[in-house]
Amino acid sequence: MELLHPLPPHRHDPPLAADALHRYSPPPSTSSRVEFHALATPPEAAAEEDKVHVAVGKSVGKGATLLQWAFSNFTNPHILLLHVHQPSPFIPTLLGKLPASQANPEVVSAFRREEKEQAMRLLDNYLRICRAAKVKASFMMTEADQVQKGIVDLVVGHNIRRLVIGAIPEGWMKVKRNSRKANYAAKNAPPFCKIWFIYRGKHIWTREASEKPCSLSPCETIETEGTFAAESTTSSGPLPQNSAESSSDTHLEAEEERVNSQLVEVKQEADEAADESFVELLKLEAEATEAIRKVNLFESAHAQEVKLRQEAEDELRTTVKDQQKLLDENEEIGSELQRTMRSIAIINSCVQETDHRRDAAEDELSLIQASISTLWHEKQQIRRQKMEAIRWLDRWKSRGQVGVAHCNGVVGFAEELPEIAEFSLLDIQNATCNFSESFKIKEGGYGAIYKGEMLGRTVAIRKLHSHNLQAPSQFHQEVQVLGSFQHPHLLTLLGVCPEAWSLVYEYLPNGSIQDSLLRRSNISPLTWNIRTRWIAEIASAICFLHSSKPETIIHGDLNLDIILLDSALSCKICEFGFSRLVTEDSLYLPSFGLETEPRGSFTYTDPEFQRTGLTPKSDIYSFGLIILQLLTGRTPVGLVGEVQKAVTYGRLSSILDSSVGEWPLAVATRLADLGLQCCQQYSRDRPELTPSLVRELEQLHVSEERPVPSFFLCPILQEIMHDPQVAADGFTYERDAITEWLENGHETSPMTNLKLNHLYLTPNHALRLAIQEWLCKP
Template sequence: MMELLLNPSQSHPHLHHDEHNSMEGKCAEKVHVAVGKSVQKATTLLQWCLTHFKNTHICLIHVYQPSPLIPTLLGKFPASKANPGVVSAFRKEEKEQIMKLLDKYLSICLEAKVKASIAVVEADQVQKGIVDLVNGHNIRKLVIGAIPENFMNVKRNSSKATYAVKNTPSFCEIWFIYKGKHVWTREACESPHSLSSCAQPEVTTAESLSSRSVQYGMNELSHSECLQSHSERSTICNGIGSLIQSEIIETEATFPSKSSSSSRHCSSQSSVARSVDSLSEVEEERVNCKVVEAKREADTATEKAFVELLKRKRLEIIAIEAIRKVNLFESAHAREAMLKKETEDALRATIQDQQKCLGENKEIASELQRAMRSIALLDSCAQETNRRRDEAADELSLIQASILTLWHEKQQIRRQKMEASRWLERWKSRDQVEVTHCNHVIGFAEELPELAEFSLSDLQNATCNFSESFKMREGGYGCIYKGEMLGRTVAIRKLHRHNLQGPAQFHQEVQVLGSLQHPHLLTLLGFCPEACSLVYEYLPNGNLQDHLFRKNSVSPLTWNTRARWIAEIARAFCFLHSSKPETIIHGDLKLETVLLDSALSCKICEFGFSRLVTQEAIYPSSFRLNTETKGSFTYTDPEFCRTGVLTPKSDIYSFGLIILQLLTGRTPVGLASEVRRATSCGKLSSVLDSSAGEWPLAVVSRLVELGLECCQQNRKDRPEITPTLVRELEQLHVSEERPVPPFFLCPILQEIMHDPQVAADGSTYEGKAISEWLKNGHETSPMTNLKLSHLHLTPNHALRLAIQGWLCKS
């Protein structure tokens, strides 16, 4: 038994006097209260005790019944058949729950400021545990719950109360409580040593019950003597059989008295009426005696029959309990059989899956053999392809030589057309023909032999004398107007006159710019020396700045579109930087100078302006080497700010910032440093523009790498825009649209392999991926999970050539 003691912080100053129970003078004694798992019943019982036993040490008695069944994953098993570890854990959890429950009961005593303790005993039956505690610790006062019947006696199936009454020593006084009300009390003897004075505990119990008034239902105590006899028999039904014995003793004691009185009555009659015949008197006395004897025998038989009836009822209850247990065992057996069947089914399914996996392994092995044969075939095809590629390279060299010859011839024809156009203009001026009719002779810009030279009046008519309503924007070199000329909408850039070079040199540079024809360069239609203006084609879809930051509520740009724009800008600058005889440097590349046509293709404007204006206009003396040259300062090459020398690497720096802007959708200020930090920390996705969709890892990695290389502070560390780089950028968005052959993908990374390596299992993997796999201690195949015969890797040259050929075709 385990006992815990709890002392309250302070006791009650007054003691309550109960008019129904004389508790005065007993406050210092200990009262034991039997509490169970029902919090509501135990709380009601404790409240009654705290009301009637104030300032008394309360000892809470609880009988811990270990559960016979242990819950497991396969159901409930008897404790003897379950795993000892599982049983121990379950018992520990049961005891913890009991202690939590007893803590609640102790808190009730603590709130009432009553000294309290706990006594816990382990037993299979609650009533037996209570009786053992009473016997083992000489408990004098016990409070227990009971269930009344007809508000008078304890219910017949209240086995705890009946067992306690029958088996507890007589020195223990027991109070039976129901729903917070006192039902009845079994009084005790003077001391535990006075048991010898009582012949039988059962007789004492019966006498105590018969002599004790019941407090529960006091308004119904006006029953007749017959009802009291019925109450005594009801008490016998609860296991108090000694009451029958006492009644039998009383009955036997009554009959002699009646016999003696009858004898006295007969003798008195014989003394008064002596004349009666003596034989009649004797006969009458004998009959009376027989009647009394018969009545006594009838009462005895009735009591015996009643006892037999009680025994039969008790046996019926035992039989019902046995049947219930049998049903429980049968249901448990059925549950065990069902679980056994389910386990067998699961085992059978596992075996089938294993057999299926073995079959799949065989199929994979056969497919691997076919793949090896295919690889050998691809190797031979690759050799044939290499031979044809060499032949095509020779033919390409011849074609390039022919193209160069044709280009020289085309340049010569253009010069001849330019000279003819000048003669035509002179002829028209002699005949006083207005220049406005020039379009009827020359036609559209596509039909002009070379750049058209317009007069100031032509531009004034097209722009309403350079009206502010026709002005589109104002840049570093001048204003841009929208006008109508040559039967189409054009953009007219009016340059500041004080920034231009001499007329002859200006005319020469404009002709050079007009000769630059490229799909991604804004087409120069003509010029006007009088107004220092250039006439370009008009593009209605704005520039990259408007689309990237959605100024006109345009739809978000997908990653594919952004990657295509980067490739188009690179192709345009590859053309400008490789122009002959002199390299064309833009010098002012930014999002605003990249326009979009009707097909949303990029066209770069304002290229070659550094050839038109003076060096002072490009780099004013008032700014020296510390301020921006033109346009947005954030796109300006840091090397140019320090040295004042404009090179193609200056355009590459601006191109790198545009790449990072298209990736992140952010402003260029400090963008390169921010992307570089995110890349080094492995948080590149945090700076990418989520409106572009999910960027492919290969695409975004290459673009970020290129953008950061272009934004290097030292121009020597920046890459050059070569045709090879342009083709690589064009493949970034094209390759994602074509389905990739599955044998081009690495089984580990699921990406196109650039360095295919054959492992011992016959499968081909990306070199870095399979090397990391082997370095991490794996000696099995990533495909089959079988142990590799060796850890050597063999380059798959045939597959590498096939992948490269597929990428080139893409």
């Protein structure tokens, strides 16, 4: 059943005053309200000539047609889109569509928000069309139960003068009856609004405007109504000739005003009655629609219930079958689970047994590794003891205390010393990741230095260039020489790899003394005590090399770059004896020390080298330059002349390095004199490095103001111990002193005079470190 939507009754035109009141007052509406506006336009702005209002609906295609027509027929228009949002009286729910009054308020509110969002998206589409056409556009939207009434309300409320609206024509210049919006707008829109009716992009009719809009509110219109009528009447008649005519005119005007007032009241009553009838008709229409909807809803619900019941029965039968199938599968899975649990129990027992075996193997491996480490340390200790024995025998030989036969036995004993460790090429490659660039520390003219892990410690591996080496036999001979002695201030050679022409040394993390002087390392600021101790340690190492038997070992390239620092800031000389490893042509190249950049000059080279070649006095000359450089902190170029001049004129303190603190004058003077003596032009004028001179240098860095702890002094020499050794009596002595005591045939303790249980000596590392730490303090 289709319900007809009747139009409001046609209103006859009232007299002038009443008609004016009707046109300037917005028509009452009980079902229409303005919800929100995208553009709040005052009536004065809306009256501008370039504004064109276009009524658009839910069909974007039809609305776009109206916009295209407006774009084509108006020059530079300002398009204002009019849209009336008509809330749906029914709310969709799970049970179907229900009246808004019967639905859940929250559901109604959510549905209303969704409707408004759809309306805003619709207007966004229209605005995009306007932007694409480069036309200025805005919109106004209101909410009303009837679209046509909402359009008229917007026209009245905003004094809209030009409106474009869609229409459906029946014939030429005639609007069809079922086009309710266009028909309603044509009949009820204020006369000041000019309306264009468009169908499919074609203009079919125009309702011309008959007067201008009024900006007064309804209250203002009622207040000025009598004045307006009186003025109109007065302006139409001639001027009064006498008082009788004036009285007659006044009476006529009052009568006319009374009649107009009655007409206005009658019109208002008629309008109210028409509106009430229209509202009542809408209510009846809504009730009929609701009844039909309920009937349809009940029928649909019944059909849905029958369908759901059938589906539920089918689902129940399927579920029963699936349940029975699951029960069967459950039984089968249960039996399979039992078999799996038995297998897991067997596997667990095997895993536990394997774990026990693995733990036992790991424990055994740890023991083996510990044993290997212990054996390695014992081997090193034995090698040091044998080397000490060789030194004792060499001293006895030099003093004439042993015969020739005994000396031959000593030589044989030296030949029987175990060789240093030899590593395969695979060992070296594994330690350096096949000589990876990431493991390379530095590279020089004689080879590259790599950092690696071997023998359970960090090592430095020097890979020599084969073209700088002599015959392999000479290489092995020199390696044996380097590995045949041990000294606390000489870099220890741990092993060799003949296949890779590589030497394995202990790794020292603190760089060289040159790095410390140039602030290229992370070592804390140096003091004069430390520098003086370094001079003593370097002198001790050179004295050891020069006193070696049967051949004197000459370093040949002493400089600050090849003197390295260990973790205790004790120095160690590296690259000693390498003059035998290089050819005569390569001898003039920079040494391949840890500093790999070429120095460009042989500043430390003996001036007599070209005439005499390498001699022990060549190392003495380099040692003198090292003393002067540590004393002044300057480069060695021209340093000898500067120090000689300062000493001659009594201005030695002016060239001392003040960054290490205040040098004691006696210490600085002694070191400057020794450095100048070592740097004499002729080698015959340079001093020898003797043990007594080394001891004197070792005492220089001890401050006279600080008392030396008694346990730092050797009981025999009453001097600070440099290499403390524990004897069988439990006392600690300087190595040289207790060794000389035992060599002289004493088998008793120097302290208790009791016989010693054995003659072995054990290094006292803890006391040695304590002495070094005390000496390093300013």
